[in-house]
Each structure stands twice: as structure tokens, then as C-alpha cells.
Amino acid sequence: MMAALAFTSPLLLMALVALPVIWWLLRITPPRPEKEVFPPFRILLSLRKREETPSTTPWWLMLLRLLLAAAVIVALAGPVLNPNAGFSGINGPLVIVFDNSWASAPTFDKRRATAELLIREAADQDQPVSLVFTANDTNDATPRRADEALRMLAAERPLPLPASRGAAAAALTSAFSGQKPGLLAFISDGIRSTDDPLMYDALKAVAGNDVRLYGDKNPAAMTITGAANSADRLTLNATRLDIDTPQSAIVSARDMQGRVLATTRLEFAAGKTDATAAIETPFELRNDFARLTIDDYDTAAAVRLLDDSFKRRSVGMISGEAGDRSQPLLSPLYYITRALSPFANLAEAVGSDLATSIPTMVKAHPSVIMLADIGRMPPTAEAALRTWVEEGGTLVRFAGPRLAAAPAEDPLVPVRLRQGERSLGGSMSWAEPQPLDAYPPTSPFAGLGAPKGVLVNRQVLAEPTSDLQNLTWANLKDGTPLVTARKIGAGRIVLFHVSAESSWSNLPLSGDFVEMLRRIVQMSHSASGTALNADGKAVLAPYRLLTADGQLTTEKGLAKPIETASRPKISSANPPGLYGSEDGFEALNLFDETAKLEPLAIPADVPFALSGFAGDGSLSLKPWLLSIALALALLDTIIMLFLGGAFARRGATAAAMLAVAIFMGGIDAPPARADDTRPGDAQLMARLDKTHLAYVITGEAEVDRISERGLTGLSDYLYYRTTLEPGAPVGVDIARDELAVFPILYWPVTATAPMPSEETISRVDAYMRSGGTVLFDTRDQVSAITATGNVSPNTERLRTILAGIDIPSLEPVPSDHVLTKAFYLLKSYPGRYAGSPLWVEAQARGKADPNRPARAGDGVTPVLITGNDFAGAWAIDGMGAPLLPLVPPDENQREMAYRTGVNIMMYMLTGNYKADQVHVPALLERLGQ
Secondary structure, eight states: BBBTTEESSSSGGGGGGHHHHHHHHHSOOOOOOOOOOSTTTHHHHTTTOOOOOOOOOOOOHHHHHHHHHHHHHHHTEEEEEEETTTOOOOOOOOEEEEOGGGGGGGGGGHHHHHHHHHHHHHHTTTOOOEEEEEEEEOOOOOOHHHHHHHHHHHOOOOOOOOHHHHHHHHHHHHHHTTOOOOOEEEEEEOOOOOTTTHHHHHHHOOSHHHHHHHHOOTTTTTTEEEEOOOOSSSSEEEEEOOOOOEEEEEEEOOOOTTEEEEEEEOOOOOOOOEEEEEOOOHHHTTOOOOOOEEETOGGGGGGEHHHHHHTTEEEEEEESSOOTTOOOGTTTTTTHHHHHHEEEEEEEOOSSSSHHHHHHHHHHOOOOEEEEEOOOOOHHHHHHHHHHHTOOOEEEEOOOOOHHOOOSTTTEEEEEESSSEEEESSTTTOOEEEEBOOOOTTTTTTTTTOOOOOOSSSOOOOOTTTGGGGGGEETTTTSEEEEEEEEEETTTEEESSSSSSTBSSGGSSHHHHHHHHHHHHHTEEEEEEEEOOTOOOOEEEEEEETTTSSSSSSTTTOOEETTTTTTOSSSSSSEEEEEEEEEEEEESSSSSSTTOBBBBBTTSSOOOOOEETTTOOOOOOOOHHHHHHHHHHHHHHHHHHHHHTTTSSOOOOOOOOOOOOOOOOEEEEEEEEOOOOTTTTHHHHHHSSSSEEEOOOSOOHHHHHHHHHHHHHHHHHHHHHHHHOOOOOOOEOOOOOOTTOEEEEEEEEOOOOOOOOOHHHHHHHHHHTTTTTEEHHHHHHHHHHHSSOOOOOOHHHHHHHHSSOOOOOEEEEESSGGGGGGSSSSSSSSSSSSSOEEEEEEOOOOOOOTOOSSOOSSOOOOOOESSSSSHHOOOBOTTTTTSSOOOOHHHHHHHHHHHHHHHHHHHHHHTTTTSSSSHHHHHHHHOOO
């Protein structure tokens, strides 16, 4: 220190003794090279020329260079003018109230330097020092020696906690009861605290005449209060202190390794304390975000930690049947989509072929896959799903007719199921629809409250086992499980024992359904680092904690675990950070969504004198000296160029070339298009002109001929008796041809034909899921009449085929089915033979309504099964005459067989149209006749 001038690195001034050496090195200047012109006789002419080469550097140039060297040396020594402006002597004990909160982190060194300067002033006057820190749990305000206070100050660090000034004020009141300190210095972070009134009351009681406030403002303070991950963007909210000027900041999204994945700009308008920004990136990238940070503002408040609850899960959905776009409320995936779309990214399966759609979805690595009424699955799809679950995936299944009809040995259900479903409240049941019971305390749904108004009228039942209660997440009032789950490997399988739409229960219409699905989705890859404390409550241990300057550290200190059921208040026992383990964690942030930053509010009756930090009134001369040194260096360069004659020579002029860009107009030419046609497209387009009846090519010539002639006869009958004008029948190869263009496939089952492959059966299954119907005809009713009880070979083959197809439960056509009244009024469904029932998908039976003679089915059955040989009864020759005789020979039976075919086609094309109320008067009139 020299009067009002100080140096941050005074030892560097010793380099000034090197100036004489620099003078000695610079005093001799080498002669300038001489330019001579060829030819050689010019050399002879200049031999007598007297050379005048300077042997020493001019004194003024040497002085300039010495000044340059001195300026650099003095600048590196860090000269500071008036470094301690605003500080005066201390008369009596010194009290320092130090805010070591998160807001002090950016300028903590300056704050500590201020406190150190005050303590050294007290040491010079042999005064005791009382030092308290507002972010610490405990404080001892007893005055101590200045050197002890300096050691205490040097060991202190900013904490990632808000200031708690009331406890520090209480310690001061206790230590200075009846005494007055010579100086009370409050080194503030500039942020208002809830217990500030307690501190002000204590300061008025303790402080003397000299009360100074350092850091009354903190204009850079801001914090990220919340982040929401929507379908297409991340939205974050931030708040700052109330200042009038606009303010902007860059917010970076970082992964767990601290790498920046995306950035956005946060703009605070003038006079506004809140701002919102968005990061628009794909959700796969957003799911890698581990924290949001405000750049160039390193505090715990400038970091928003993100955990598993922030991530948007990817959910794949597959339905057992195709949704009708005209009736979305009947779609199995409609309510799932509405429940999950606000907080998950949903993707439906591409195509209906489970053999390809399920493996394709598994390869996309979704967090959750939901299967709505999927019963039988191809072996390849089942194996892919099981592997995916064992590796950590969550499989959620919903019941339905197909699952109810599936074999009981399904490995992808959490419990063993009884085949078939339980009906409640129908005309054939004594039981009433059952409400939900309170959720078990061990269920993930615990805490939602007892569901009200939810009734279940159909469900699949679980076989009673010893561990069924442990696998149950939700029950009905009668004790039967509604939701069961089981862990398999690193993943889990969850089963809803009701359907995903409202036909089996009104659960999908309730808010409980939304919360159930949300919790299941959030559980996928969720925190597994929980433990139990002495009270049996689930807790999460500290995993990574946040420092005051916004860095994650593995140092736990005195941090304690947090309970998963409640969020604790930020304190030294639970500082902000990540709690859990590497497998999963929860984030505890410094501020919540409702936080507001308010500036320090000092009452008028507290006599604070505002002061700046140490060095705030000083002036650093280092930039000025370096600027002077740079200017001297440039001047020296110009002088050397001048002495060297650079400005006297004429340089050759450089030729400048002009680059001309010529815009060339393109030559008109027909656009080139890639050939995107595929083999068979021409045939497919030809089949789209009209509705064609189709039959499956079995490979047996006689069977295929009868099928073709039978559908020809039915097409002619449709042409003359209805408004439908079908095209010529089409034989299809179910292994290769496109099936979606046909409303129905007639499949004559024969035991001697080659067995379809697994891929072929999967294609048929996909066709049925997409809304198509397959009419299986075993043509064995005549053999069944004379059989001794053994199943015919054709029926055995049909059972083998259906074992690989996910079909619902079947029943003979009921008397109130739409199929009985689709065009003609029918009571039986004969073909070449009579007696075999026509099997269709079983429908839920409610109480009979005499004013509604046609059952209201919500779709078309995907499968029809008969043994009456329909095609044999419909078959005609080239002249239109019947091709095959009937058994028994009754031509009225042939007419009824044609009418059966008409009703089947009308049912395929119009669905439950005849069940609409508008047809009731006409149907009642016909039935009355």
C-alpha cells in the first residue's frame, strides 16, 4: 500500500530492476539492408559512396521502449487506486451478520474480502469480533479474537439454502444482552426473507450508532421456478427481483454429464418479474435433459433439477380390433389416448399384423406398451414382448372378448385367468354390477381416495392363489381383482380385468382411470433406490447434492433421506439435489412453482448506512496500463517501418479480380419420378372398381372350383335381389395377396390342403383386426350326422388354424342378432347341408328390450364358422343351374341358403345398421305378420 495506491501482486514490481538490462539490449540497432540494382556496373558506381549506418538506437526510441516495458511490468503487478474507499475506523466490538446463502455465491469472494477487511481493521484496534452466518443451522455470536474470526471466515462457504436471519438475530441478542457493539455490519445477499422482521427487531435492540449495510441490492438474482414437458416442447418459468430494466439470459438444457443439449433465451420485460421460455426439441432428446441452468449465473437457484417425473414416456398402443373413426367412443384405444396424451407420447401400431407390429414397436424402445383386448399372439411377437419386459419394459393389458377366450396358460399375464368372462347385472346373472373398493395400501394407486361411482358389469376372473393378494393393485367390493401386476425381470406386467372402453365398466369414463394410467406410466423406469426407515416408510437417500454455485456433487455431508410420500422443506438436513440411486431418483429443487424473489425491505427506523463491498469504490489501473503498453508497441512498429524505408518504396499495384455469379436458368424438362409401383398393383387396382366376394385358394382344384362357382351364384343372386352389384369372385392367396380390399373371405377348410404357415395365419389375424371377416366352412355337417362322436379331420384342421388367431368367444347366432334381420328374416342358416349352427362373436347380454327386436352390436363379428357347405349350395354352372345336389334334396333349403348369403353380405357391409331405432316399427310389423 502506498497512500491510495495498492497492488494485487506487488512482488512483480521487482521486475523493474531489469530495465537497465533492457536498455543495454536495445541500444544497438543493426544496419538496414541495402538494395542494389543489376547490372554489375551499378556496383562500381557506388563504390565511392560513403555509407552512413547508425551504430546506436536513438535515445527517444530507447526511452519509448523502456516506457513500454515498465508499463507492462506495473500492469501485471495489479495497481488499484483507492482500494478501500468507504471504510472507516472501528470504535468498539465488531459484529458481522453474513448472508452465506445461495444468492451470495456469485460475489462470495468480494463479500468475504469485505468481512476480512473489517476484521483486520478490528484487529488493528485490538477489538473483539462476533461473526454469524444466516444460512447456518447454529451460530455462536460470542465475541472472539480477530485471528479466530479470520480462520472462521476462511473456512466458510456459501450454502445452497435461503438465508434464515431470525436464528442469527436470536444468537446476537443472546450474546450482546445489555451491550452495544462499536460497528454492526450486515453483509446481505439482497433477497428478502420471511423472518426479516425478527432480525430487524434484534438489530434495533443490539446495534449502536454505527450500522452499515453492504449489498442492499442484487440485480442479477433470478431463479427457474418450474419446467413442464408437453407434447411438442419444454416450457420453463423463471422469476427475478423487481427491477425496472429489461433483462435477458440464456438457459441451457444439460444431460447428467453436463453436456449442453439445447438452449433458449429467457426474456424479462421492463418492470416484469416473471418470464417464460420454451425449448422445442424432439421428446426423445428432451427425455435426456437432467437439469436446466441459467448461463453465466452460477447459483443453486439458477439450476432446475429434473427427475423421472419430468420425462415424457413413450407409450405404444395396440388394439385387438380396428377403431371405427366414425364412432371413436367405441374404440378400445380412445380412452387410453385421452388419458395419457397430456403427459406421454403415444404411438399406435403400424398395421394389424401382430407378427410384425409388435416386434417393430419393441424395437422403438417405448417405456410402456398397452395391449387392448389382445388374446393369442404369434410366438415371435410373444417372445419379443417377454424379452422387452424382462429388460425393464412395462406391459399393460386390458381384458376383452379376445383375452377372455385366450388359453389360461398365457405367460404375459400377471395371474392365471379363468377362461371366459364374468357377467354382472345381466338378465342371466343374479349379481349386481360391483363398485370399486378402497385401494390397498401397498398399491401404487394408494392415496387416490376411495373411487366413487365406478361400476363393473363384466370382468375376467383370476384363479385364486396364495399370492393373489400381493399381486392385486385394485379390488371390487366383492374382493375380486380389478387390476393385478407382477414383476418379471427388470420390468412388470399389469392387467386391467376390464376392457379399455366403456362396454365392460364405466372406469374409463372416470378420473380414477386417468390417474391410474398416469401412475403406471410414471412407474416405468422410475426410482428403485427406495428403502424403509424405522417407521416403515419409503425413503430416498441423498444421491447427488447441489452446491451453492449450481454444481452437482457426491458429497453428502449431514444430508438425510427424504420420504417419498411428502416433499420436505429445504434445509441443511435436506438440501436441494437428487435423492435415490443411480437406478432412479427424485429431484428436490430450491424453489417451487409459486416462489417469488423480493428485494430486501429495510424499515425506516433501522439506521442502516449503505456501503459498498471492498473494492467497489476503487479503480483498477491494470487495463489502462496495458492499453498504454499496446499503444506504445504500435507506435514503435510504425517508427521501425519508417526508419526502414517502407513508406518510401512504391509497391507494385495488385490486380483485383471481379467474381461474377451468373444465374443460369434451368431448362424445362418433365419431372423425373421414381417408380414406386410394386408387383400386383395393377391387379389390386382392378379389384377396387367394385365389391368382390373372395375365397381362399386351398390348392385343391375341386374345392377351389366349387368356391368360385358358389360365390358366382351368390353374386348373381345379390345382383338380382339387392342394390349391390358385385364384381366377379376373386380367389386370393392369403400368403401374398392384399386382403384389406375384401369385406369377407370364404375359407373352405380341408384337412388335405397344406397347412398355412405362421406368417400366413398372422396375416389373416391382422385382416380380422382391421375389420375384415373370415367365413370358415368345414363342410362336414353330413359326416357329423353319421359320426360316432369323433371330430372330423376338417374340424381338427380348423382348430389348428384358430389356435394361431386371436379370436373372441363365440356363440351360435342368437335370435335377436342383427344377422337374422340384415335383409331377410331368418331363423336358420342352411347350406348344402342343414343342422350346423352358424357361430359368431359372442355379445354381452343385457336385459331384453321388447321394443328393440335386433341386438345392438358395436361392430361386425370377425369370424363366422359353419359346417353346412354354403358354397356347395350357391354353386351354379355356366347356364345358371345348380351344380351340386342338396342333402336332403329340398330346393327351399337352397333358397334359404342364398338368403343366408345375402344377410351375411348385408351384415358385412352395413354392420349394426338394422339395430338402429329407426327400423324398429318396420321390424315389429314384419314380426307381427
